[in-house]
Amino acid sequence: MPANLNNYYGIDFGTTTSAVVGYMVMDHKPEQFFYGDDEGRPLPSVVAINKTTGEITTGREAWNKKMELSETCEYFSSVKSVLDRDTRTTIAGREWTPVDIAAELFKTLKTSVKERTGNDLSIATVAIPIGFSPEKRDKLRSAAAKAGITISSFVSEPTAAFFANYEELRSSPIVAVFDWGGGTLDVSILKNENGRISELATAGSNIAGDYIDNKIAQRIHAKIARKKGIELAFSDMPSSAQDLMLVRSERAKRALGDDDTATISINNYGPFGACRELLDYDWFADIVEPEVSMAVDCLKKAIEQSGVGLANIDRIVMVGGSSNLRPLIERMDSIYGEKLFFPDETMWNVGQGAARLAMTPGDYYSNQSIGIILSDNSFFALLSPDTPLTNWNMECHFGIVDTNEEARFVFGGSSDIEESPARFKSLSVPAYRFLQEQIILRAFVDENMVFKVIAGSTMRPREYRRVWDYSQLKCYYKLPEMRVEL
Ligand SMILES: Nc1ncnc2c1ncn2[C@@H]1O[C@H](COP(=O)(O)OP(=O)(O)OP(=O)(O)O)[C@@H](O)[C@H]1O
Ligand SMILES: [Mg+2]
Structure with missing residues (x-):
């Protein structure tokens, strides 16, 4: 190994996607690497375990084959939200806890680093949501440890997003970070006094992308049920049909960011058979209005609590996948206009910030x-x-x-x-x-x-x-x- 080579890693263990960012420092020059799936995107935080053989499939492969796998496998998504639950599932003779499932994702991330660079991801700074309980922190530590990764320190997700954009934000004394992902909304008002970063106020919610997908799926289901004249609740549908509808709803949600219409067609939607629904943007905007209002209020509340007044908030950093929701952007833009800042590479931001702290740790x-x-x-x-x-x-x-x-x-x-x-x-x-x-x-x-x-x-x-x-x-x-x- 060359002299002066050091590797530092930050992990964003997300509800829907996870990522590792690494800095390889050679002769004081850091080079940045992003590790996720094979396609260069963050890793979907999903794990499928075959019910008969116990074979494990994770990440993008499990995501792409969700429908196929959901017949033969136990399929786990959003494990981060249930990390502290004491549930045990026996699959092919082995007992699984949420920690064991999370460990499989850490293992996949570790393998991704190994395959790309031959390096061992053995220690990392890990980002966690605001208010992530000590119990969940402990569980996350155990999950990482099972994959051979020591968590050297935790950093809050919004703070990590701030560090990822430090060059851009260093001259702004007060910054709001709005991080809306799949499982949580995390808002933090940060004050930067010459490198002394304090959280003036924080606010958060568990209503995020997953919740929105579920709501859209239920509404589409209700439309279909009405049309076909069959009374059957979404929750009473076969689980593979529910999964299919959720996947299509998520896709339509993203499509409606750019397009005014999106189509959902499902060939075999349980007892409903073949279904096709055209969704338009206004219908969608109406459905997500309460969640968008909740998110906007959460930011307002944090700004109020910080006591600095809106005029003194220099920038509002918008990160996390759900920050791309068009109805949200429109609302935010009408309230905050120029203050909004949408970083590039936002899907890697949290991991990037964590990796920077791993490389140049403060105290x-x-x-x-x-x-x-x-x-x-x-x-x-x-x-x-x-x-x-x-x-x-x-x-x-x-x-x-x-x-x-x-x-x-x-x-x-x-x-x-x-x-x-x-x-x-x-x-x-x-x-x-x-x-x-x-x-x-x-x-x-x-x-x-x-x-x-x-x-x-x-x-x-x-x-x-x-x-x-x-x-x-x-x-x-x-x-x-x-x-x-x-
Ligand atoms: N263009 C888009 N429009 C709307 N939603 C989007 C878009 N792109 C991604 N999302 C949503 O963003 C969510 C994923 O965001 P992200 O990857 O930031 O979450 P996460 O980090 O896994 O979750 P968390 O931070 O809550 O643990 C998903 O619900 C996804 O559907
Ligand atoms: Mg996130």
């Missing part, structure tokens, strides 16, 4: 304080603003001042903690109330960015330790000096 710093309200009502800070969070931890010892058999810690330091009900902001640790007894409290931020406190009495065994966690930690990201020119 997360806390943007809030967390501490304990002591018995005299004074505040004892555990974590202060502007503290670097990588490997941060601290330990302190407390004495007991009353005769309770429990040492009770009440947390505070930020308004959301202070305003939450007592059971969420306090931690009771079993104690003996002996004079010489101490309560040892250890605080740290775990690999999933959850702030954790573990406390226990010096006179009680480990199992009497208690844990408090807080997953809403506010932080900012500080870019390093760029070591390589991008």
Whole structure:
């Protein structure tokens, strides 16, 4: 291998498509690679497992052969949305969890890197939606690990999209990122003060492309049922017919971005037989109006919450496949006009941003304080603003001042903690109330960015330790000096 060669990877593990972006740095010059399917597009996040043989088909091949495979295989799409579910499916004698299925997609991405460059994708920065629960983060880590990939850090999807377009956006102090994909809408208002990037406000929704496809499919189905005079709900159709209708609806949705009409024809639509429907743009715009309004309101809400006022938002970055919906673009354009920015290569943006962070990692710093309200009502800070969070931890010892058999810690330091009900902001640790007894409290931020406190009495065994966690930690990201020119 040549000297000074380093590879850095970012992964966009999407609900509908997934992608890896890699930077190969040789003598300080990075070269960018996109890895997805064999056709140079991101990989459809679908997995099919043969019901008899257990054979696994993933990505574009599984997507292209969806109809054929849905007869012989268990077919999984949008696994990201159900990652935290404890479901188990037995297929050809093997039990599958959502994590196992997600792992197959990571394996396919890893293979794609190997086949193209011979390199091993073994460590990566991975982008996740806003509000992706610590549980889901953990599951995603396990899925990647099963494919031999270590997740070095997470970055929020809108923040990654921002970094992918950093050159274009660096002179805009406040930027809104609007990322509407297949499974989620993620909006983030970002402030950039000389490379210190903080999220001023975020908003999100689970209503996205998949939901819209489903709605269109139901409406077309209702049209067909009316015409043919057969009463049969879409959900009661054979699953292969439902799948077929969903695929055609998704295709029509995209076609109506450019054309004023789209046709859906299905030769064998269950008991309805051959069907053909002509869809026009106005009908379509009417159907998606509530979702478009929801998305526009989500952006408005985030802008309001950020407190900066619309006039101070410099750019609105539109990414994610569903940002191409024509009714959305028309609405957004009438409200925000010149502020809208549609990057090139948007389907690779999130992976690209994650890869840039993998290559030139900055650091997360806390943007809030967390501490304990002591018995005299004074505040004892555990974590202060502007503290670097990588490997941060601290330990302190407390004495007991009353005769309770429990040492009770009440947390505070930020308004959301202070305003939450007592059971969420306090931690009771079993104690003996002996004079010489101490309560040892250890605080740290775990690999999933959850702030954790573990406390226990010096006179009680480990199992009497208690844990408090807080997953809403506010932080900012500080870019390093760029070591390589991008
Ligand atoms: N031209 C288009 N018009 C409307 N919708 C589109 C268009 N192109 C793609 N989409 C939709 O965008 C969605 C996929 O977008 P994207 O690849 O950004 O999602 P994802 O990253 O997989 O999902 P998420 O970020 O929610 O996990 C699909 O629902 C797809 O139908
Ligand atoms: Mg996405």
